Amino acid sequence: MTESPAKKMEGTSITIDGLTHRFAQNPVLDRIDIHLEPGQVLALLGPSGCGKTTLLKLLAGLLPVAAGHGRILFGDKLVAGDGHFLPPEARGLGMVFQDYALWPHMSVGKNVAFALEMRGMPKKERDPRVARALEIVGLKNHEDRNPSSLSGGQQQRVALARAIVAEPQVLLFDEPLSNLDRDLRESLCHEIGHLLRTMGTTAVYVTHDQEEAFALADVVAVMQGGRIRQLATPDMLVTEPANTLIAEFLKLGTLLHAKEVPHSWHQRFAPNAAVDAQHLFIPQSALSLAANAAHCFRGEVTMQRYRNGRFITEVRTPDAPKGLVLTTDTRLSHGQIIDLTVDWQRLRWLPQAA
């Protein structure tokens, strides 16, 4: 996308207050509370069926909020709940969907201009705005192309241009990158993040891809079973997961059933099935290969997989036979015996998720 800064748009705050939703009698969202400051980017992250898209549709006005089931405010304006319903076109938002949702019979320029045309904006005013939106997404001079002549990544850029052309206060994304291949996903994710920060638009981004959520968002809502299990910055989620469910879902490290040993120079890993044993969380970042043998312990490499230039490594030790997880810069061989050190400050005792 263009390096020249996009025009600064003013985002609005979003308040979701006690939002509940049912399909027939099936509860899908359960008392969702979120507040976003203007310009903040929220990722809704969670497994399939946890209610992410339903929450996005309620924000968009594509689903109504039932009486007594909560409220949604954009700034001070009530957009849904308490008997109010503002239709999508009156909410000042832009949307980007997984399947691009471009009109195949219209040129790229007409697709992007559509919302402005519907508002009765004259062509003289429309054309420069369309050209600017296409330039921002890296598709300068593509107005006359047909969407079907573009690659998937380019079509998603057109959808993005269409979402931002009317300078919305809120942008909503529903898994916009999941139809694209990995490289393109990474680069577009980075570009969307840059664009959102430059524009200052408040955004909600649905994804089940943790890397995407962490790369893009100021705050991430980890959802499961229609509830928000933790709402926090990516840094906080990594260092302070709220409970065992979050640590397991985000695959942040190792969870051990363990017991603190009093008066010991360190906490032991000793697996312990006793009733008072607790969940000890050992983040990947707390473990590293030991440079010398002092204050370290020994383990055997049982598995390694490559990710983003590093190796996720599983190590079996006598105290943790199911394996500890850490990241290393080097490839190690299966069965290799290695020495590890622990940064004890990073370990946490986590409560069991309710």
Ligand SMILES: Nc1ncnc2c1ncn2[C@@H]1O[C@H](COP(=O)(O)OP(=O)(O)OP(=O)(O)O)[C@@H](O)[C@H]1O
């Ligand atoms: N129109 C509908 N009628 C009935 N049930 C629905 C409807 N839409 C969604 N659901 C159900 O609501 C639950 C949440 O669906 P939703 O699409 O919000 O989940 P999601 O987290 O976005 O999942 P995915 O990542 O697979 O898109 C699911 O159990 C789904 O089957």
